[in-house]
Amino acid sequence: MLIAQFSDTHIKPEGQLAYSVVDTHQMLSHAIDHLLQLPQQPDVVVISGDLVDAGSVVEYERLENLLDRLTMPVLMVPGNHDDREHMRQVFRAHPGISTTGFWQFALQSDDWPVRIVGLDTVMPGDSSGVLCSERLSWLDAVLAQAPDTPTLVVMHHPPFITGIGHMDDIGLEQRHAFTKLIGQHPQVERIVCGHLHRHIHALVAGRSTLTCPSTAHTVQLDLAPDAAAEFRMEPAGYLLHWWNGEQLVTHQVHAVDSPGPYPFFDESGQLIL
Ligand SMILES: [Fe+2]
Structure with a gap:
């Protein structure tokens, strides 16, 4: 099973750039092009929040148009830039989502050895992540339903500093x-x-826990406690989580056009020196 992860796609209305710099629509389109050219196609794509920039229906409709090019199921959770009610208006057919309440799901398929649980960490009006007792109880209950099935949890806000x-x-x-x-x-x-x-990457309860690159801009790497809130245009990317029959293995992919591939060996099987 191969699971692709996009994140923080931040789609804007037509003609608008994120922070007056980033053409997020064009960059997601490019990431989709890149994914569709992979030698192995993912079974499913998950998007870990901040799907659009301001939570508007028009932004979700633009996102839906881009995602229509993907032939595999697409699962998503909201981030702090999202509006779950506006998401519902556009993505009505999202599997496992109820018509009200938090945007959460637990999906399993005979074709999928890995169960995928989506968790809603959004508190409207607040950029921080929140897991209230209702959401924690829901997570505890759905995980208890399938204790022997390898499980991937998808959420926007990472549970580590x-x-x-x-x-x-x-x-x-x-x-x-x-x-x-x-x-x-x-x-x-x-x-x-x-x-x-x-x-x-960090360990949480001994479990490998990751944040995903954005398909668009990158938060500036500065570990000073008072670092300025800035971004830069590092190579955009996404993640591929591959189930090898025993464990999940994660590959980072740069969604950029790069030269190659070049062979290591010549036609006679000799290493090219
Ligand atoms: Fe974001």
Whole structure:
């Protein structure tokens, strides 16, 4: 099973750039082109929040038009830039989503050895991540339903301190409660997040926990507690989570046009020196 992860696509209305710099629509379109040219096509794409920039229906409609080019199922969770009610208006057919309440799902398929659980960490009007007791109880219950199925948890706000101060200021508030809960469910293989617009790795309850690069701009790498809130245009990317029959293995992919591939060996089988 191959799971692709996009994150922080931040789609804007037509003709608008994010922060007056970033053509997020064009960059997601390019990332989709890149993914569609992979030698192995993912079974499913997950998007870990900040799908659009200002939570408007017109932005979700533009996103939907881009995602229509993908032939595999697309699953998504909201981020702090999203509006879950406007998401519902556009993505009515999203599997596992109820018509009201939090945007959460737990999906399993006979074709998928990995169960995918999507978690809603959004508090409207607040950029921080929140897991209230209702959401933590829901997560505990759905994980208890399939204790033997390897599970991927998708959420926007990462449950660890990243060191990028202005982002940690709007991090996940209940990370200790989340960590304790995950510790009780050993089948959770990987926790994958967004929010940071960079690839960062940490252990949470002993489980590999990642943030995904954005398909657009990258949060500036500066570990000073008072670092300025800035971004730069590093190579955009996405992640591929591959189930090898025993464990999930994550590959980072740069969604850029690069020269190659070049052979290591010549036609007679000799290493090219
Ligand atoms: Fe974002």
